[in-house]
Amino acid sequence: MKIYFSASIRGGRDDVKIYKQLIDFLKQDNQVLTEHIGDPSLSVVGQKQDDSYIRDRDIAWLKEADLVVAETSNPSLGVGYELAYAEKLHKPVIILHNSKNGQLSAMINGTDYFKDIFEYSTVTEAITILKKKLKL
Numbered sequence: 524m525k526i527y528f529s530a531s532i533r534g535g536r537d538d539v540k541i542y543k544q545l546i547d548f549l550k551q552d553n554q555v556l557t558e559h560i561g562d563p564s565l566s567v568v569g570q571k572q573d574d575s576y577i578r579d580r581d582i583a584w585l586k587e588a589d590l591v592v593a594e595t596s597n598p599s600l601g602v603g604y605e606l607a608y609a610e611k612l613h614k615p616v617i618i619l620h621n622s623k624n625g626q627l628s629a630m631i632n633g634t635d636y637f638k639d640i641f642e643y644s645t646v647t648e649a650i651t652i653l654k655k656k657l658k659l
């Protein structure tokens with residue numbers, strides 16, 4: 524299955540190690556379209572391509588995806604945009620949130636469409652949640 528993994532870039536890269544571990548797990552049995560999000564060398568500046576290229580490419584990937592997995596602990600405008608777009612496209616969405624930086628936005632938590640919102644503390648816990656949801 525094709526997975527669009529969504530997580531912070533310009534919003535802050537403090538959790539990049541977590542993103543990488545989640546992407547590495549998902550990649551075992553799936554194609555992750557947005558592997559660059561787990562690249563530790565990708566800084567808060569973002570990718571080298573121009574912004575309209577990045578936006579259009581990512582929306583094309585979102586349309587192509589069978590599932591969206593979003594890590595929302597580090598607030599990110601881009602992740603919020605992608606989640607709203609995924610809702611419009613009726614894509615299945617799994618949201619993983621660690622409240623260490625604060626609660627998930629009411630605009631996400633309060634959207635009925637997002638049914639699979641999971642709070643986690645450790646990466647192991649997050650992977651266990653994904654295993655259950657993906658029935659691995």
Ligand SMILES: O=c1[nH]c(=O)n([C@H]2C[C@H](O)[C@@H](COP(=O)(O)O)O2)cc1CO
Binds near residue numbers: 531602
């Ligand atoms: O360079 C980039 N590449 C890229 O793919 N994105 C997409 C994928 C991420 O899920 C999301 C992150 O948004 P933000 O940069 O606002 O934190 O936007 C965002 C940027 C920079 O905004």
